[in-house]
Every structure is written in C-alpha cells, then in structure tokens.
Amino acid sequence: xxxxxxxxxxxxxxxxxxxxxxxxxxxxxxxxxxxxxxxxxxxxxxxxxxxxxxxxxxxxxxxxxxxxxxxxxxxxxxxxxxxxxxxxxxxxxxxxxxxxxxxxxxxxxxxxxxxxxxx
Amino acid sequence: xxxxxxxxxxxxxxxxxxxxxxxxxxxxxxxxxxxxxxxxxxxxxxxxxxxxxxxxxxxxxxxxxxxxxxxxxxxxxxxxxxxxxxxxxxxxxxxxxxxxxxxxxxxxxxxxxxxxxxx
DNA sequence: TCCCAATATAATCGTATAGCTATATACGCA
DNA sequence: TGCGTATATAGCTATACGATTATATTGGGA
Numbered sequence: 498x499x500x501x502x503x504x505x506x507x508x509x510x511x512x513x514x515x516x517x518x519x520x521x522x523x524x525x526x527x528x529x530x531x532x533x534x535x536x537x538x539x540x541x542x543x544x545x546x547x548x549x550x551x552x553x554x555x556x557x558x559x560x561x562x563x564x565x566x567x568x569x570x571x572x573x574x575x576x577x578x579x580x581x582x583x584x585x586x587x588x589x590x591x592x593x594x595x596x597x598x599x600x601x602x603x604x605x606x607x608x609x610x611x612x613x614x615x616x
Numbered sequence: 617x618x619x620x621x622x623x624x625x626x627x628x629x630x631x632x633x634x635x636x637x638x639x640x641x642x643x644x645x646x647x648x649x650x651x652x653x654x655x656x657x658x659x660x661x662x663x664x665x666x667x668x669x670x671x672x673x674x675x676x677x678x679x680x681x682x683x684x685x686x687x688x689x690x691x692x693x694x695x696x697x698x699x700x701x702x703x704x705x706x707x708x709x710x711x712x713x714x715x716x717x718x719x720x721x722x723x724x725x726x727x728x729x730x731x732x733x734x735x
Numbered sequence: 736t737c738c739c740a741a742t743a744t745a746a747t748c749g750t751a752t753a754g755c756t757a758t759a760t761a762c763g764c765a
Numbered sequence: 766t767g768c769g770t771a772t773a774t775a776g777c778t779a780t781a782c783g784a785t786t787a788t789a790t791t792g793g794g795a
C-alpha cells in the first residue's frame with residue numbers, strides 16, 4: 498500500500514457504530530460530498546495555502562471559498578494559521594486525502610467492472 | 617491492519633484527480649453523508665437483507681428505505697437480488713464499510729485530540 | 736488615525752433532497 | 766383472474782445548502 502502521511506491505521510476496536518456516531522461520521526462524509534470542497538482539499542495536497550490561493554486553485558469566489566473553509570474547519574478537517582493579512586489553511590491530517598484516494602480507487606474498479614459488461 | 621473483505625488496496629496510480637473525477641467521487645461521498653443510508657449500510661455488514669429487514673434495522677419507513685436503496689444502487693454501492701416477493705440487497709463490496717471504519721477511526725482520533733485540550 | 740488589502744459574514748435566491756402519504760407495480764397463490 | 770404482500774414510485778412540503786452580492790471585520794502601512 499502506498500505511503501500516506503498521517504493515514505489512519507484502522508478504527509480502534511471496541512467502539513460500536515451507534516446511530517449517534519453514525520451521525521458524526523455522516524456529517525464528515527457530507528463535507529466530502531461536494532466537488533468544490535474536494536477541489537479545495539485536493540489543492541491542499543501540496544501544502545498549506547492562503548484563501549486567495551485556494552480561490553484560484555478551486556475556481557471559486559472569495560465568499561464561497563471562505564464559507565467552504567469555515568465548514569471544513571468546523572469539522573476539524575483543516576487547520577489554519579494567521580500571518581498578517583493572510584490566513585493559511587492546511588489539511589488537519591493525511592487521512593482525508595487517503596479517504597479520497599480510496600474512494601477514487603473504488604470508483605476506478607467499479608468503472609472497470611462496468612466496462613467489462615460491454616466486451 | 618484488520619482484514620476487510622474486498623477492501624481496496626489503493627488508488628491505481630496514473631489517474632489524475634481531475635475536476636470531473638472529483639465530481640464522481642463527491643457523488644459517492646454525498647451518498648455516505650446521510651445517517652439513514654449509513655445505518656442501512658451498517659445493517660448490511662452482517663450480510664444481505666430484504667427491504668423489510670432494512671426498514672426495521674435502520675428505523676425507516678418503507679418508502680424511505682426503498683428510495684435510499686435506489687440511490688445506493690444507482691451509485692453501485694449495493695447490489696440486489698430478487699427472490700419472489702422479496703428483494704435482497706447486499707454491499708457491492710467491502711470497501712464501503714472500510715471507508716466508514718476509516719472515517720470512524722479518524723473521528724475517534726480527532727475527539728481524543730480535542731479532549732487533550734482539557735487535561 | 737485613515738486607507739487599503741485579505742478574509743469573514745449577512746442577506747437573498749434557487750435547487751436538491753429527506754420524509755411523508757398515497758398510489759402503482761410485481762409477484763405468489765388460490 | 767382476483768387477492769394479498771413486498772417493493773417501487775409519484776406528489777407534496779419543509780429544510781439544508783450552494784452560489785451570488787453586498788457589507789463587515791481584521792491587520793498592516795502611510
């Protein structure tokens with residue numbers, strides 16, 4: 498398996514997936530369920546970036562970028578650091594990208610399987 | 617790492633995460649971003665189940681259960697099999713549960729880190 | 736203190752969708 | 766063919782939320 502910085506090793510056993518816990522998990526998946534936010538997270542792959550940087554990278558308006566970042570920050574998916582006028586955002590850890598890569602891999606296998614039907 | 621049936625090994629390198637691909641990925645994360653659907657998927661952990669079974673397990677109305685299942689099926693996250701009057705649904709593969717477990721593990725670490733602040 | 740740049744927030748609008756109720760479809764059986 | 770059960774779908778309402786525009790806040794420099 499390819500190396501991922503800060504990737505999770507696994508769920509800590511002993512914690513039941515109660516409906517309440519599933520709600521918290523769903524909130525985080527929902528945050529990833531938006532192309533604009535995935536573009537932001539993808540842009541952060543190469544390191545921390547200012548809001549202006551992210552606007553351009555993710556092709557979003559300033560207000561829109563900021564709002565998405567507030568949401569990601571509120572869920573603890575990104576962290577921030579102020580430096581003068583600029584605010585730099587970075588991934589809270591690598592597990593988010595890891596999840597994206599896994600979903601991407603899953604999608605690729607699914608599309609491959611679909612293609613098999615037409616051979 | 618704990619064993620997961622059908623778990624992904626990794627994303628196949630060479631595929632760029634284009635905005636279009638991110639849209640497809642986002643659609644799948646969005647499907648996971650709903651507690652009701654996570655409850656359904658969680659209920660399928662122990663094997664295939666009929667719609668009636670899932671209604672009860674996920675505490676949803678019949679119509680609601682069916683609609684969520686249509687959506688999960690449309691995205692290829694679950695598969696189905698008809699047997700007389702019943703329709704049995706099952707997970708398309710184990711990678712979905714694997715993603716949930718990873719997100720859960722991520723959440724646990726996050727909550728632990730938050731708790732550290734109050735020690 | 737005043738002004739400008741970077742970021743955050745407020746107000747608004749349009750759309751997507753979860754849940755509900757009612758109805759339709761599919762299947763087994765008499 | 767008619768009936769009952771399991772599942773799917775249609776129509777509706779309320780809500781969440783993404784995008785936009787306008788305004789507010791924050792910090793640095795003159």
